[in-house]
Amino acid sequence: MGWFSSDIHTVDDLFVHTLQDIYYAEHQIQKSLPDMVAKASDPELKKGFRAHLAQTKGQIKRLDQAFKKLKMKPEGTKCPAIDGIIEEANDIASEIDDKMVLNAALIAAAQAVEHYEITRYGTLVAWARLLGHADVARLLAATLKEEKATDKKLDGIAKRKINKKALARKKPSPGQIERAEDAILVAAAGIPALG
Ligand SMILES: [Fe+2]
Numbered sequence: 378m379g380w381f382s383s384d385i386h387t388v389d390d391l392f393v394h395t396l397q398d399i400y401y402a403e404h405q406i407q408k409s410l411p412d413m414v415a416k417a418s419d420p421e422l423k424k425g426f427r428a429h430l431a432q433t434k435g436q437i438k439r440l441d442q443a444f445k446k447l448k449m450k451p452e453g454t455k456c457p458a459i460d461g462i463i464e465e466a467n468d469i470a471s472e473i474d475d476k477m478v479l480n481a482a483l484i485a486a487a488q489a490v491e492h493y494e495i496t497r498y499g500t501l502v503a504w505a506r507l508l509g510h511a512d513v514a515r516l517l518a519a520t521l522k523e524e525k526a527t528d529k530k531l532d533g534i535a536k537r538k539i540n541k542k543a544l545a546r547k548k549p550s551p552g553q554i555e556r557a558e559d560a561i562l563v564a565a566a567g568i569p570a571l572g
């Protein structure tokens with residue numbers, strides 16, 4: 378079902394499409410969070426990502442319940458927006474070698490994900506109320522609250538320490554870059570490094 382296909386006729390259809398969109402998105406987020414945990418070197422950030430992974434599992438369960446209340450099979454529909462956010466985050470992370478700068482990039486990426494979720498859940502809560510699905514609206518509002526709290530928490534960690542630590546990092550000298558590149562080439566060729 379696409380935005381411009383003729384499958385969406387009513388706000389009801391639009392609501393279901395958006396619910397399926399966020400169902401897909403939450404599953405993609407669930408898949409990508411362990412990687413964020415592994416890449417984060419700040420213990421507080423690592424812990425935060427781990428906690429949000431557990432929370433995301435609960436949010437998927439809430440969506441399962443929402444579909445059940447609507448007497449529908451839980452189902453996702455491809456969401457190019459979340460795929461793009463995650464892909465861009467992975468691309469940027471792969472280009473950063475400094476751990477502190479990487480932590481700052483991870484928070485920025487995670488906040489982009491949270492903001493996407495906030496906009497989707499905000500709309501879904503409004504439409505669920507409009508369509509008279511008060512019980513579904515309550516489930517979605519509970520998740521919206523969690524996403525907002527996560528965003529705030531990430532903002533706090535970034536402002537309190539991560540951004541300052543990242544800012545203090547200096548650009549490596551050309552010699553350091555050369556040595557790092559040599560080490561990568563040696564490792565890629567399987568040659569044991571000397572000295
Ligand atoms: Fe979520």
Ligand SMILES: [Fe+2]
Nearest residue numbers: 491494524527
């Ligand atoms: Fe989230």
